[in-house]
Amino acid sequence: MAEWLDPLLILALALNFGALGVSRIRAVVNVVAAQGILLGVLPLFLHGGIGIRGFLLVATTVGLKGFGIPALLLHAMREVEIRHEVNPVIGFMSSLLLGAVGTGLAIVFARTLPLAPEHANTLIVPASLATVWTGFLMLTLRRKAIMQVLGYLLLENGVFIFGLLALEATPFLVEVGVLLDLFTGVFVMGIIIHHISREFSSTSMDRLSELKE
């Protein structure tokens, strides 16, 4: 089973670029959801035997990351009636370029880490770092509040991939921790978006600088 791990992680990396490159918000949501589903099933490929508890956790992860949260976001989009363009700070080409540079750096950096031998030859650490990087790029380079939520989700996906390293030791803790974190994040952001759009009739983060003291 383990031979499937790296191809799946490469797919996840490709989805990172997809998230940076598409111009419609709905498409970004779909890309992030697809990555969530992909990561949710990853534990199945990590170690062969998986108990009923592991299966339940996989189901929860897939359900939340792949369907629950995206549905929530799409609902929020309809609710506040924002326009459907991503509206980036810098262009899509430059974003993709930065993403590629970051992914390269992540692979270089992961080589320098003193990892356990069974992890050194997988793509877990580089994929995780690259996904975190992509999440950060999205947080910095996109204007709309909903894109910030998506950037945050990508960031969490990166952390989740990293958590795969510790999965064998403390599976329950890792997954519950990640899921809880994620859910709270989305919840808070959802509320904030809703309130901001009501108060300021704009969900562009640029306008928020009026709040500076």
Added chain:
Amino acid sequence: MELFLVAMAMLLTGAVASIVATRAPKIATVCGVAGAVGGCLTGLAPTLRVLAGGDRLESRFGWDAAHGLIRLEIDPLGAFFLAPVFVLGAIAAIYGGEYLFAYRHEKRLGAPWFFYNLFLAGMATVVAARTAVVFLTAWEIMSIAAFFLVTFEHEKPETRRAGWVYLVAAHLGVACLIGMFMLLGSRSGSFESAWEGLDFSALARTAANPPYATLIFLLAIAGFGAKAGFVPFHVWLPEAHPAAPSHVSALMSGVMIKLGIYGLLRILTMLGDPALWWGPALATLGVAGATAGVALAIEQRDIKRVLAYSSMENIGLITTALGVALWGAAARLPLVAAVATTAVFVHIWNHAIMKGLMFLAAGSALHGSGTKDLEKLGGLLKRMPLTGGLMIVGGVAMAALPPLNGFIGKWLIYVSLFRGGIAVAGTRGSIALLAAGALALIGGLAAIAFVRLLGIALLGSPRSEAAAHAHESPLAMTVPLAVLAVLCVIAAILPAQIVQTIAPAIDQARGIAAGQTAIEIAKAGAAPASLGYFNFCAIVLFLGGFAATIVILRVRGIARGSTWGCGYARPTSRMSYTASSFAELPADHATPRFFRPKESRRGFEGPFPAADEYASSVPDPISERLYEPFFSSWADRFARFRILQQGNIHIYLLYILIVVTAALAWVSTRIPRGGS
């Protein structure tokens, strides 16, 4: 031990129930009080069993998240500190039910009851915790819950300031404690077992060598001293105690600050033999704290501030006794150590009772008259006879005068100092005798402080409309006062029995065989039984004299005149002593110059002078001259970083991105070679 866990569960249930019912003040109060009283009474059962039998109760659980282990235990030392938590906790809860209910139209009552029960549970768990992680967690719960209780009246700016000062002090303290436990843990074995090593029994096994032991001792003094109110870490005390609701001040001053002493005692049992200089250093800190506390207590206008500074004084006395005990242990003077350690323990219980009584009585006066400013009170004894009478009991005990319990601990400290001074020749002996002199001065000043408090607040004629219309508090508030006053009297009459009860705790704290302390105290001639007889006779004589006076006055008939009228036709309260003028003499002549009040006066000019103006204020000299310049200079420096605050979230995120990338790059250059 199961009962202890049940007690904690009851406290938490009460907490949650009162916050759920926060919209209905009556239900929230009932839930909060019931949870607190039920939890305290349940918790008292195992506590008393350990105190009576001397055996230990223990329970342990595995915990997925906190690296291994939760271990809780009640041993004699712990039971000694649990008893005041539960007793005062229950009494203050009953009182607080009535006290807070007066705020029901302005505030939701769920939150204060939630935090009150959490506060009790936190304090109890601090005492029962036997691993560092659980200890620190409970310590933090206790501190945070107390913060929310202090800021109950957060609409007042001085309360917000008090909460802020308290929070900063508490966290600087806990930072020291975390460092201390890390240091202890690092000495107790390899890195892998370090987490299990943070179990107290494992920490106690480490023979910490001198430089580490000294560092741990200093960190413990700073960390626990910040909670206990050692000088110069006391600055939060006079801010937080007046700001908090009275039943919370009673609990904070009666119990929470003593947990600082508990922590210090617990760590000292782990460190093995004390170095020779620890004791004198601690005693010096104690005398300094007691002097500062009493000097500032004399000058305050706010009743609860007087009491807060008096707590600082008493913590100073306890610290002095602890220092003498450490010195006795290090210098191989077991009799001195026995008497001084007994003084520490006896005074902790006595101070918990009498300071609890005083704070609750002050709260009752505030409840009845609407003010806690001494300059506006006066004549309360006539209008609030029950509160006033019980306040006199507490005040006499606090002044550490013979017929009541405050004197017993002090007497033991004197005995230990005289014993030490006689046993050791030369300079060290005379320093011990000089310390006894310093304590006598402190005792005299404390007596003045409480004569002033009682005299100005209770006697004379009212100085304001508010005091003139004061009314007696309801029974739910006066009965707890009466219970505490009775406890004061019992503790005064039966000191020998109390020392016998707490002897196992004293033996454990000194790390000696059970029963040893009792023998040594008898040998030192410090058995307090005779003191108990004396107190009993004095109290009986006083009550007899009081009754006789009343009877004689009834028979003869009383001519009624105005209070302290001095023969004038129309005396007013403006002609009587004010709180400040009463304090003038001792403040100007008996206290150190450093602590004197700041005065400003316009003075008379010209042949037809205008009305004169006079103002005096008593800022805490240490916070004014030490902390405020320090913090404000750093605040100025940090203000330069304002340029980073651009108000644009993208820029903030960019900062994070840059820092993370730089950190990763730095790490990757530091690691010599990748792979395995």
